[in-house]
Structure formats: C-alpha cells, structure tokens
Amino acid sequence: MKNVRNFTFTSMLLSTSLAVPYLLSAQTVDPTPPLQPSATGRPVSWKLLLPNILRDQRQIWTFPIGLVHGQNLIPSVAVLGTTAALTVVDPHEASYFRRTSAFHWFNSTFSGNATGIATIAAPVSLYAAGLIRKDSKMEQTALFAGEAVADAEVLATVFKSATRRVRPSTIPITGNYSDSWFESGSLYGGKGSFPSGHTIAAFSVATVISRRYGKEHRWVPYTAYCLAALVGASRLSLSSHFLSDVFMGAALGYSISRFTVLRQ
Numbered sequence: 001m002k003n004v005r006n007f008t009f010t011s012m013l014l015s016t017s018l019a020v021p022y023l024l025s026a027q028t029v030d031p032t033p034p035l036q037p038s039a040t041g042r043p044v045s046w047k048l049l050l051p052n053i054l055r056d057q058r059q060i061w062t063f064p065i066g067l068v069h070g071q072n073l074i075p076s077v078a079v080l081g082t083t084a085a086l087t088v089v090d091p092h093e094a095s096y097f098r099r100t101s102a103f104h105w106f107n108s109t110f111s112g113n114a115t116g117i118a119t120i121a122a123p124v125s126l127y128a129a130g131l132i133r134k135d136s137k138m139e140q141t142a143l144f145a146g147e148a149v150a151d152a153e154v155l156a157t158v159f160k161s162a163t164r165r166v167r168p169s170t171i172p173i174t175g176n177y178s179d180s181w182f183e184s185g186s187l188y189g190g191k192g193s194f195p196s197g198h199t200i201a202a203f204s205v206a207t208v209i210s211r212r213y214g215k216e217h218r219w220v221p222y223t224a225y226c227l228a229a230l231v232g233a234s235r236l237s238l239s240s241h242f243l244s245d246v247f248m249g250a251a252l253g254y255s256i257s258r259f260t261v262l263r264q
Contacts, residue, residue: 042263044143056151056260079251086244091177093236093243094168103237110234112198119202119231122209123149141212148204148257155252156200160192167193169239180242196241196249202231203253211262228253 044052067073097103123145130138164184171177184192206224213220232250235241241249258264 044140052147053150059260083244083248086247090242090244094177097237097239098173107238115198115231122205144261145205145208148208148261149201152200152204152253152256156195156197163192163194165193193241194245196235196245198235199232199246199249200253202228203250204257207254207257
C-alpha cells in the first residue's frame with residue numbers, strides 16, 4: 001500500500017511537471033524564430049549551452065570582486081547574515097525532525113527521488129512541448145533552466161566539498177547537532193550538506209520559468225515557487241539538510257538564475 005501511494009504521488013508530481021508547458025502555451029505562443037536572442041538579450045541554443053555555462057561560472061566566481069567595490073553588498077550581507085542566524089536554529093530544528101514521526105506521509109511522498117525527478121522533468125517537458133508547438137520561447141526557457149541548474153550544481157558541489165558539513169540524518173538522534181561543519185569524510189565529491197542540492201536546483205528552475213512567464217501568467221511564480229518551497233521543506237523533514245542549507249540553496253538558485261543566467 002505504501003509503495004502504491006508513493007508511486008501515485010510521484011506520478012502526480014510528474015504529471016504536474018508535464019502539464020506546465022501546455023498550460024503556459026494555452027494562451028500565447030511566442031513567434032520569435034528559434035535560436036534568436038531571447039527576451040533576456042542572450043542567445044541560447046544547444047551549441048551555445050556550454051560556452052554560456054563557462055561564462056556564467058566566470059561571473060559567479062568573480063562575484064566577490066564586485067562586493068569589494070560595493071556592488072550588491074546589501075543583499076549579499078542580508079543573505080549571509082540570515083544564513084548565519086539560521087545556523088543557530090539548525091541544531092534545534094534538526095533534532096526535532098530526527099525525533100518526530102509526524103511527517104511520515106510527507107516524507108514518503110516528497111522523497112529525494114520523487115522531487116529530483118520532478119525538478120528534471122519540468123525543463124525536459126518544457127523543451128519537448130516547445131519542439132512540438134514550434135514555440136521558441138518555450139525551448140529557450142527550458143535551455144536556460146538547464147543552464148541554471150548546471151551552474152548551480154557546480155557551485156553547490158564546490159561548497160559541499162569545502163564545508164564538508166554532515167547531514168542531520170547521519171547524526172545519532174541524541175547526538176550533537178551543533179558540531180556539523182568540516183566533519184564529513186572526503187574533501188572531494190560534493191557529499192556534504194551545505195547547501196541543499198535539491199533546493200538549489202528546484203529554485204533555479206522555478207526562477208527561470210517565473211521570470212520568463214510571470215508577466216503573461218501571474219499564477220506561474222506562485223506555483224513555481226510553492227513547488228520549489230515544498231522541495232526545500234522535504235529536505236528538512238527527511239533530515240537530509242539543515243535549515244541554513246535549504247535557505248542558502250534557495251537564495252543561490254534564485255540569484256544564479258535571475259542575475260547570472262537571465263541577466264535581469
């Protein structure tokens with residue numbers, strides 16, 4: 001019965017991802033010819049995807065230089081300050097989710113595999129629908145989403161390897177949740193907890209779709225960000241990540257998609 005329920009909800013998540021492109025294209029179709037510069041002013045295609053990612057990575061890793069000159073200083077300090085404050089809450093939050101069984105159904109429903117597959121299915125189905133409908137905006141949006149996820153996951157992998165934060169699920173229920181940094185095994189491989197990889201990917205996709213379709217369809221940002229937030233919440237209730245991991249993942253996913261990939 002449990003497996004049937006999990007399969008049913010996973011199917012629902014996938015159905016939602018697959019339905020989004022057709023809901024978006026039900027009212028408008030972008031007549032822009034394929035492979036022309038998108039609404040962001042950046043050309044995007046399969047051929048340009050890797051060069052775009054390389055340029056994105058350069059912008060991401062040189063971002064601290066701008067902070068030295070006062071660019072984007074206030075929002076950056078706000079994000080870092082909030083993350084630091086949440087690390088104080090992390091031990092209490094992690095201990096609670098490790099002890100409670102109140103989220104059993106939610107956890108079995110929003111499993112890591114289910115949310116990961118749904119996050120990937122959204123841009124894939126968007127691209128397929130764009131090909132079928134000959135909708136270049138939809139194709140470009142899917143490619144931008146894929147570019148954003150790639151950029152975000154590279155950053156997340158480096159952070160995970162550098163901080164080597166253990167996951168709450170690996171700490172004994174009665175263990176010390178305050179001592180979690182620089183404790184995991186390997187320095188390589190991106191196995192650490194900070195930031196949340198599922199969350200950074202979900203918010204990367206949600207931000208691209210929201211920024212590209214939000215003005216035409218006002219329901220899109222609400223739906224996209226609510227689904228991304230559910231992914232983040234599941235990482236907490238599954239004890240896969242601390243609250244600060246999830247918050248930083250959401251902030252990075254949003255920032256990379258909006259300011260680096262879409263340049264808005």
